[in-house]
Amino acid sequence: MIVDWPMKHTDLLSLPSPGELPPQWPFIKMHGLENYFVILDRRDGSKPLNNDDIVRICSTNVGVGGEQLLTIERASEEGLRAGAYAAMRIFNIDGKEVGACGNATRCVAYLLLEESGKDEVVMELAGGAVHCRRAGPMEVSVTLGPISMDWRKIPLSREVDTLHLPIESGPLSDGVALYIGNPHAVFFVDQLDSVDMGRYAPAVQNDPLFPEGANVGAAQVLDGQTLRLQVWERPGVLTKACGTGACVASYAALKRGLVTSNKIAVHLPAGKLDIELLDGDKVRMTGPVAFCCHGFIEGGK
Numbered sequence: 001m002i003v004d005w006p007m008k009h010t011d012l013l014s015l016p017s018p019g020e021l022p023p024q025w026p027f028i029k030m031h032g033l034e035n036y037f038v039i040l041d042r043r044d045g046s047k048p049l050n051n052d053d054i055v056r057i058c059s060t061n062v063g064v065g066g067e068q069l070l071t072i073e074r075a076s077e078e079g080l081r082a083g084a085y086a087a088m089r090i091f092n093i094d095g096k097e098v099g100a101c102g103n104a105t106r107c108v109a110y111l112l113l114e115e116s117g118k119d120e121v122v123m124e125l126a127g128g129a130v131h132c133r134r135a136g137p138m139e140v141s142v143t144l145g146p147i148s149m150d151w152r153k154i155p156l157s158r159e160v161d162t163l164h165l166p167i168e169s170g171p172l173s174d175g176v177a178l179y180i181g182n183p184h185a186v187f188f189v190d191q192l193d194s195v196d197m198g199r200y201a202p203a204v205q206n207d208p209l210f211p212e213g214a215n216v217g218a219a220q221v222l223d224g225q226t227l228r229l230q231v232w233e234r235p236g237v238l239t240k241a242c243g244t245g246a247c248v249a250s251y252a253a254l255k256r257g258l259v260t261s262n263k264i265a266v267h268l269p270a271g272k273l274d275i276e277l278l279d280g281d282k283v284r285m286t287g288p289v290a291f292c293c294h295g296f297i298e299g300g301k
C-alpha cells in the first residue's frame with residue numbers, strides 16, 4: 001500500500017502496522033535532488049533487515065522503488081555520549097551496507113529535526129557524529145567527513161598518488177581518489193555533456209585498484225567557485241545527484257588548484273548543492289529535501 005503525500009509527516013514512521021499478515025512495515029519515501037530513498041524506522045529494536053528484504057523494497061517492480069534503503073536506528077552508547085539523537089544505516093539496492101550518503105543524510109536529518117522539534121541534531125552514522133541543522137523550510141545542512149586521500153583508507157589495492165590516479169577509461173583520466181565514508185574517484189573533464197558515464201564509468205568503478213569499488217564522478221569546472229558534476233554510483237546507477245560526490249569533487253578541485261574558494265556551488269542534473277570545505281577536512285553540505293510518498297510494505301518473513 002502506498003499513499004501519496006501530503007500528510008502530516010512527523011509521526012508517520014511510528015504508525016503501527018495495520019496488523020494484517022504478513023507484517024507490514026511503515027515507510028517514508030523521500031528524495032534529495034531526485035536521489036530517492038526508502039526510509040524505515042527500526043528504533044523499536046526489530047530484527048535487522050536481510051538482503052532479500054532490501055533488494056525487494058528498493059525494487060520498483062515489487063517494492064517501493066528507491067536508490068537506497070535507509071534505516072533509522074537507536075544511537076549506540078558511544079553515539080549517545082556524542083549527543084546523537086538517533087543513528088542511520090544506509091544500504092545500496094543490492095543489499096550492501098555503505099558508510100555514507102550525503103543526500104540521504106539530509107533527508108533523515110530532516111525527519112529527526114521535525115520529530116525533535118529542534119533546529120539542530122546530531123546523527124550517528126558509521127561510528128561518527130554528523131551535525132545536522134535546518135537551513136530553510138525544506139533545506140538542511142549536514143557536516144560530513146573528514147575526507148581522506150590516504151590509499152589505505154579509501155581503500156585502494158596498492159599505493160598510488162591519489163591526486164593523480166594511474167587509471168583511465170575513455171575521457172576519464174588523471175582522476176583523484178577520496179574517501180568520505182565511502183570510496184570515490186573524481187575526474188575533471190572539459191565538457192561534461194560529452195561524457196557518456198554509462199559507457200566509461202563502470203570500468204573505473206570495477207577497476208582492481210578499488211577492491212570495494214568506487215562511486216565515479218565527472219566534474220567540469222565552470223569558474224573558481226562553481227562545478228558541474230555527474231556521478232555513477234556503486235553498484236551501477238547514474239543518479240541525478242550525489243551529495244558525497246559533490247563534497248569530494250569540491251575537495252579534489254581545491255587540492256588540484258582548480259577552484260579558489262572553499263565555498264563551492266555544485267550543479268548536478270537535478271539541481272544545486274552548496275559545499276563549504278571546513279577545517280580538519282570536514283565539509284558542510286547544504287541542499288533541499290522533499291517527500292514522495294509513504295505507506296506500508298510487506299515485512300520480512
Ligand SMILES: N[C@H](CCC[C@H](N)C(=O)O)C(=O)O
Nearest residue numbers: 101102103182234242243244
Ligand atoms: N547518493 C549518495 C551516495 C551513495 C553512495 C553509495 N552508492 C555507495 O556505494 O557508496 C550521496 O548522496 O552521497
